[in-house]
Amino acid sequence: MTLIPDALLWATSAGCAATGAAALFFRARWRAADARTAQVEQQAADAAQQVAAWDEEARHLATSRLPALVYARQNGTPPPHGTLLHPFLANTETAAAHDSVLNQLDQLLVDTSSRAESATRAAVLACVRSVQALVYEQQGGITRLLDEEDDPKVLALVQPIDHAGSQLERRLQILGVIAGMWPGRQREDVPLLDAVRGAMSRIRDYNRVKPPRSSSHYVASRFVEPVVLSVAELLDNAARHSPPSTPVEVKFVEVHQGVSVEIHDAGAGMSLEARQEAARRLSGKNPVRLTELRNPPSFGLLGVGELVKEYGFRVWLDEDHSVHGGVRAVVFLPHSVLADPLARTEPASQAADAAPQVDTRVIAAAGDYEIAGDGLAKRNSRRAAGGSQGSPSARRRLAGAEPPPSDFGNGLAAFVQATHDLHTDAQQVSTPSPTSEESPR
Numbered sequence: 001m002t003l004i005p006d007a008l009l010w011a012t013s014a015g016c017a018a019t020g021a022a023a024l025f026f027r028a029r030w031r032a033a034d035a036r037t038a039q040v041e042q043q044a045a046d047a048a049q050q051v052a053a054w055d056e057e058a059r060h061l062a063t064s065r066l067p068a069l070v071y072a073r074q075n076g077t078p079p080p081h082g083t084l085l086h087p088f089l090a091n092t093e094t095a096a097a098h099d100s101v102l103n104q105l106d107q108l109l110v111d112t113s114s115r116a117e118s119a120t121r122a123a124v125l126a127c128v129r130s131v132q133a134l135v136y137e138q139q140g141g142i143t144r145l146l147d148e149e150d151d152p153k154v155l156a157l158v159q160p161i162d163h164a165g166s167q168l169e170r171r172l173q174i175l176g177v178i179a180g181m182w183p184g185r186q187r188e189d190v191p192l193l194d195a196v197r198g199a200m201s202r203i204r205d206y207n208r209v210k211p212p213r214s215s216s217h218y219v220a221s222r223f224v225e226p227v228v229l230s231v232a233e234l235l236d237n238a239a240r241h242s243p244p245s246t247p248v249e250v251k252f253v254e255v256h257q258g259v260s261v262e263i264h265d266a267g268a269g270m271s272l273e274a275r276q277e278a279a280r281r282l283s284g285k286n287p288v289r290l291t292e293l294r295n296p297p298s299f300g301l302l303g304v305g306e307l308v309k310e311y312g313f314r315v316w317l318d319e320d321h322s323v324h325g326g327v328r329a330v331v332f333l334p335h336s337v338l339a340d341p342l343a344r345t346e347p348a349s350q351a352a353d354a355a356p357q358v359d360t361r362v363i364a365a366a367g368d369y370e371i372a373g374d375g376l377a378k379r380n381s382r383r384a385a386g387g388s389q390g391s392p393s394a395r396r397r398l399a400g401a402e403p404p405p406s407d408f409g410n411g412l413a414a415f416v417q418a419t420h421d422l423h424t425d426a427q428q429v430s431t432p433s434p435t436s437e438e439s440p441r
Contacts, residue, residue, distance in 0.1 A: 053086045054094060060085040061098050069102060073109040076292055081106075113291065120290045124179040132172045139165050163201070170202040170232055174303035177229070178288050183307070184225045189339040192217040195224060196250055196261065199232035205239040209248045217252075217259050218339035226307040227333065230315060233300040234263050234329040242267035242326055249323065258334040266324035270317070278317050284309030313337050 065082035072079040081102050089095050142162045149155060177183055190198075192215045200206040219227050238248045246266035253260040270278065280286060284305040293302075308315050314332040322328040 053089060057085050057089060057094060057098065061101065065098070065102060066105060069106060070109065073106070073113065074292075076289070079106055113289075116291050117289055121179050124175065124290060125181060128172050128176040128179065128181065132169070132176070135165060135169050135172060139169065163204075163206075166202045167204060170229065170236075171299075173225075173229055174233060174299055177303045177306050178299055179290065183229055187221060189218040189221050190224045191215065192219055192252065192259065192261075192333075192338075195219050195228050196231055199228045199235055202228075202232040203236040203239060205236075205244070205248070208239055208244070208246070209235055209250060211250045212252050215252050215259075217254075217333075219333070220337060220339045223311055223313070223333075223337045226311045227313070227331070227337070230304045230307050230313075230331055231261060231263070233304050234315070234331065237300055238263050238265035238267070238327065238329060241265065246324065255332075258332060258338060261331040261333065263329040263331075264323045265326040267326040269319050269325075270327060275317065275319075281305045282308060282315045282317070311337070 068082055069079050081099065084090055084095055084098075139162070142158060142165060145158055146155065146162065149158070173181075173183055193212065196211050200209045200211065203209075235248060235250075242248065242265040249264045251262040251264070253262055278301055281301040282305045284307075286305075288302050288306060304315055307313075313334060315330065317327055317329050319327055
């Protein structure tokens with residue numbers, strides 16, 4: 001009888017143990033499932049966060065990094081590729097893909113800019129050459145007219161046309177220099193004073209410029225046209241930025257390593273930003289891109305900077321040493337730009353033999369002439385030849401007239417001769433052959 005209760009007790013105990021074991025098993029399984037569920041949920045949250053980071057990084061690429069790259073290329077500054085918005089994406093395929101997009105766009109911008117610059121330069125050069133040929137043809141006709149015509153009325157009408165043509169020629173030359181053209185070369189050395197006078201003839205307000213009286217220096221033939229162009233642009237800049245009633249004074253300063261041409265104006269000066277920009281342009285160290293010029297473009301100082309870079313002289317501006325309180329422009333010409341003075345020395349006897357001889361008998365037989373206030377005789381009018389000879393106070397013997405100063409007319413003669421020589425030589429060498437050995441490019 002006792003065996004049955006014991007068996008029931010053991011069965012009950014075994015059932016309870018089995019039930020407890022099953023409960024423990026299922027509880028462990030439940031916990032494992034909860035852990036896996038939490039892990040899956042965390043992975044899902046991490047994936048969602050990563051997808052959101054990718055989306056934000058793509059948005060950052062489109063709205064910040066790409067526009068910054070385009071802006072830098074448009075303004076000529078070093079292209080920044082920027083940084084990632086989420087540092088944990090560094091060294092990932094996402095970062096590599098974004099860098100690849102930036103590099104491809106950068107290369108596309110560079111290639112497009114190069115093609116646009118080449119096309120712009122080709123168009124500018126074609127326009128400059130075509131217009132320049134017409135200008136040289138016009139200047140040649142005007143020069144022949146000035147040489148053959150002696151009617152004062154005709155000369156008075158032609159002279160402004162000739163002067164306007166000289167200014168147009170200068171602007172075309174400086175634009176051609178920026179676009180890569182060779183400015184030309186004189187066949188002979190030119191006195192520095194004549195080079196300055198030639199530069200004066202190419203600006204509008206030439207009558208405001210006060211050149212120095214003399215200089216013993218000569219500019220070597222290869223550098224004449226670049227020096228004339230540079231001085232002309234600086235003279236024009238000084239005249240345009242100073243009151244029309246003030247002078248523009250030019251001085252020669254001899255230094256140990258060459259000679260400096262100083263141009264002083266009486267303008268209002270320049271701001272710090274303007275001086276820095278002018279110094280950058282005149283240095284010639286930054287390449288000129290026609291497609292990146294400001295609107296409206298300014299060519300003068302850019303052209304001078306290109307000439308400085310190509311021919312080895314220096315140009316700078318400052319306000320501290322201007323004699324009129326404006327801006328001083330300095331063109332420093334080293335000895336390499338100047339001609340050898342020994343080669344230019346001529347014996348005094350040869351110069352005396354070359355001087356024209358004046359027949360004083362013709363002057364003595366000329367009779368009575370009306371003498372102007374400057375001491376020169378006026379030409380008699382044919383219509384008045386048979387009529388009244390004028391009042392005695394207005395006429396006197398030419399031989400008895402007070403002689404003009406010894407240097408009277410030398411400045412005007414040198415000015416006319418310089419402009420005539422520069423016109424003639426510029427027409428002869430306006431567009432040299434690309435294979436010419438004289439071309440420095």
